[in-house]
Amino acid sequence: MITTEENFPNDSHCDTLQSEANNELSSQLLSEPLLDQNEVPNDDTSNNSNGDYPSASRLLFFRSIYFLSGLSSATWGRFAVIYYNQVKHLSSEQIGVLQGLLRLMGFVTLPLWGYVADMIQSRKKVYLFCNTMSVVSLLLLSRAQNFLTILCCVIGMASFKSSGVLDAHTLDFLGERHRGMYGTIRMMMAISWGLGAVIMGWITDKYGFDWNFGLFGGMMTTVLLLTAFGLPSKSQKEQERYDNMNRSHNDDGQEEEEEEGIVSSSPQLSTLFASIFRFPVLLWLTEVAVIGSGMSIVETFLFVHMQDDLQSTTTLCGYSVGVTVLLEVPIFHNSKYLLKEWGHDKLFMIAMIAYIIRAFGYTMLTTSTVHWVLALEIFHGITFGCMWIASVDFSARVAPEEWSTTFQSVLSMTMSCIGGGIGPIVGGIVMDHFGVNLIFQAMGVVVLCVALMHLIVWQGFGGGHDAFLSSIVESESE
Numbered sequence: 001m002i003t004t005e006e007n008f009p010n011d012s013h014c015d016t017l018q019s020e021a022n023n024e025l026s027s028q029l030l031s032e033p034l035l036d037q038n039e040v041p042n043d044d045t046s047n048n049s050n051g052d053y054p055s056a057s058r059l060l061f062f063r064s065i066y067f068l069s070g071l072s073s074a075t076w077g078r079f080a081v082i083y084y085n086q087v088k089h090l091s092s093e094q095i096g097v098l099q100g101l102l103r104l105m106g107f108v109t110l111p112l113w114g115y116v117a118d119m120i121q122s123r124k125k126v127y128l129f130c131n132t133m134s135v136v137s138l139l140l141l142s143r144a145q146n147f148l149t150i151l152c153c154v155i156g157m158a159s160f161k162s163s164g165v166l167d168a169h170t171l172d173f174l175g176e177r178h179r180g181m182y183g184t185i186r187m188m189m190a191i192s193w194g195l196g197a198v199i200m201g202w203i204t205d206k207y208g209f210d211w212n213f214g215l216f217g218g219m220m221t222t223v224l225l226l227t228a229f230g231l232p233s234k235s236q237k238e239q240e241r242y243d244n245m246n247r248s249h250n251d252d253g254q255e256e257e258e259e260e261g262i263v264s265s266s267p268q269l270s271t272l273f274a275s276i277f278r279f280p281v282l283l284w285l286t287e288v289a290v291i292g293s294g295m296s297i298v299e300t301f302l303f304v305h306m307q308d309d310l311q312s313t314t315t316l317c318g319y320s321v322g323v324t325v326l327l328e329v330p331i332f333h334n335s336k337y338l339l340k341e342w343g344h345d346k347l348f349m350i351a352m353i354a355y356i357i358r359a360f361g362y363t364m365l366t367t368s369t370v371h372w373v374l375a376l377e378i379f380h381g382i383t384f385g386c387m388w389i390a391s392v393d394f395s396a397r398v399a400p401e402e403w404s405t406t407f408q409s410v411l412s413m414t415m416s417c418i419g420g421g422i423g424p425i426v427g428g429i430v431m432d433h434f435g436v437n438l439i440f441q442a443m444g445v446v447v448l449c450v451a452l453m454h455l456i457v458w459q460g461f462g463g464g465h466d467a468f469l470s471s472i473v474e475s476e477s478e
Helices: 014-027 056-074 079-087 092-104 106-120 123-141 147-158 163-174 179-207 210-230 236-247 251-260 269-276 279-308 314-322 325-333 335-341 343-362 370-398 401-434 436-460 465-477
Strands: none
Touching (some): 056 163, 056 179, 056 210, 079 092, 079 179, 079 279, 079 314, 092 106, 092 147, 092 401, 106 163, 106 401, 123 210, 163 370, 179 210, 179 325, 179 370, 269 401, 279 314, 279 370, 279 436, 279 465, 314 370, 325 335, 325 370, 335 343, 335 370, 343 370, 343 436, 343 465, 370 401, 370 465, 401 436
């Protein structure tokens, strides 16, 4: 079997050996390890670069990974706040610091791991390493006895955040032609997240948090094993870029590569920075950060508000997460249609309007009307679903090919770390001094201002996300 770290020899038979290696790569199921022998295609369908419809077996594999990832996240994700509040008896400010730090550290770690994946041309290795270390850190949290030890465990989890890596590999597999199908894969995480949260709310009320930690460890181990044995070490595009980088050190073949127009040098940071620091891209990232901040405030303090102020049960908290996916699932399922018919600008406006309704709705809840939170949580699916499918597609379109993983990591970093980090830290301080209603009202106003800014740029000046993407297509065709 061909190893992914193999360097092609520097002699006149280089091209012949590479051709033989590619044939052997296809024949030995490296890129389709879950397929039967009679299903193996003639090329590497781990990357759908030729535009053919993605294989059913590989689609099922990616959907399974997303489903299990969402299920494992549901065992802990939103219930972490309840654990800190009810079991460890931390203050709102301490909870805000923990949740904010978990996200803020990703400001460094998410693009770092994306950069590492792009440099070594193996997202799989980065994904496995980071998730293994993150699981160990979370399981150690079950033994933490005070705020300091809890903080150390949270720092451990934050150091190995790499959520953009799996998205980049999925987009690589789908190829440019079928990129719109990403939502049909990502919706599996939404389904399992919702179902898992409902089940875990009941389990936590009945059996306590030991089950949360145990189920998380078991399901994440399953995800890691499936990834280890189900994905090739490199996708086809990663292998091609890796081979080109190796050939760049071959002085004898350098002139031939230049004549053929082969890009064989290592990814250049200047290209990445030039792609990010464009006004339309920065505007998009600003909107993502604001929406991420709003969602993180809800995720951090809604359950505290429901249990401390509105006398809610953990079971109702679980149900509230479950209903968030009622509209999120159909949005992901129809992502290709929505992107084509509505476009990125409309999806972002819908996402922000839904959040504004949700945020101001929380301030009207009382102990007797707390169950209306279920109706309000439906708007989360609209906010996240519309924003995320538009952002992932936008990111894939504006990213240089050699920096595709890093760009998806920048997207995750902006939402989860910049926005998601600042929101809980500031929100925790405000909540301790002024109460929870002011947090939701203030965040609703901030999102409203950003929505108006987007509307002015989009309708008033003919700008917006779709106009920028159209300009990129026009410049590439010239």
